[in-house]
Amino acid sequence: MKQKIYLSNDYFSDLMIRMAHHSTAIEGNTLTQGETKSILIDNYIPRAMNMRELHEVLNYKAYVKQMIEDLKQDVPIDVEYIKSVHAVLCNNAIEGIAGRFKTIPNLVIGADFTPTPPYLVPSELENWRLNLQYQLEHAENNDEIIESILRQHIQFEHIHPFSDGNGRVGRALIVYSCLRAHIVPIVIPVQDKGRYINYLNTEDITGFVLYAKELQQTELMRIQALANDTERDLYIWLPADAAKVEIN
Known part of the structure; x- marks a missing residue:
């Protein structure tokens, strides 16, 4: 049995602030x-x-607004x-390249992999998309959904499709993928x-999933504390026995 919990405007304001701060920090x-x-x-x-720095955080106001409509x-x-x-x-945060894939090869400092060369980025991202879609369609529970999203996050950072901004885009896609799958979003503090970087470097998907589930528990408390059943556009599914925080 699962229960549906609706996401309030207050929660999305809270989510926006934390996404903007943590991801840019x-x-x-x-x-x-x-x-x-x-x-x-x-x-x-x-x-x-x-x-x-100002524009980096300001951009999340536009992003979360668009994310809600896209959801x-x-x-x-x-x-x-x-x-x-x-x-x-x-x-206004990265001069002249916003929305454009890299045109020259790039490297991740200290990484033991070489990011995808520019000419292969579109095709590699299309494969990435198809793999994520397939994994999510065949996931049977919350853990398998999380594993699919995080495995593809690691792969996204390996592709490194932009000359800058790959990390913040990848983490935004984690949140969007979770909410689109109607599970508690994962915000990395x-x-x-x-x-977090160690999980990316070592590709430790088992540890990454366990860590993400810890973050989901904290996130769930914020969702429940900011719940408002009159706002019923967007929701997540929870197990029927999920912990409920007391709201005074």
């Missing part, structure tokens, strides 16, 4: 979560700051969709950056 953005909240929710710039329309992930996510998340 993993890449080196120095804004705090409090400053990110001031920018995205209060429309207030709390201090003088680097314009690139309502059940928009599938394809090559053009991936480019559109990059275009939104890198707008910056304080766990080393652990």
Whole structure:
């Protein structure tokens, strides 16, 4: 037995702040979560700051708004969709390349693999899409869905289709894939950056899945605490015996 829980606007505001802060901070953005909240929710710039860092977090307001609409329309992930996510998340943050695949080969520092060469990126991403679709269609439970999404995340970072911004796009696709599959989203916190990068480096899918399930438990508490049954457009499925937090 499963139960349906609906996702509130307040939850998506909370999700937006945390996606913006943690994903950009993993890449080196120095804004705090409090400053990110001031920018995205209060429309207030709390201090003088680097314009690139400002735009990096501002872009998540546009991204999450579009993500919600795409989820309502059940928009599938394809090559053009991936480019559109990059275009939104890198707008005014990465000069001249937002929404464009790399045109010269790139490397990941210290990696023991070579990213896909530019001329093969479109075909490799199409294979990536088909593999993800197949795995999700044949997944029989929550764990298999998570494993499929995370396995493809590792593969996405190996393809490294853009000259910059690959990590934030890949992590945004994790969240979108989870919500499209109606499971609790996975938001990787910056304080766990080393652990996360190690899973990518070692391709430890078993450890990555166990870690993701820990993150889902924390995320579920936020979803339940911010629940609002009057907003019924988007939902996730939970086991009938899932823990419920007390809301005062």
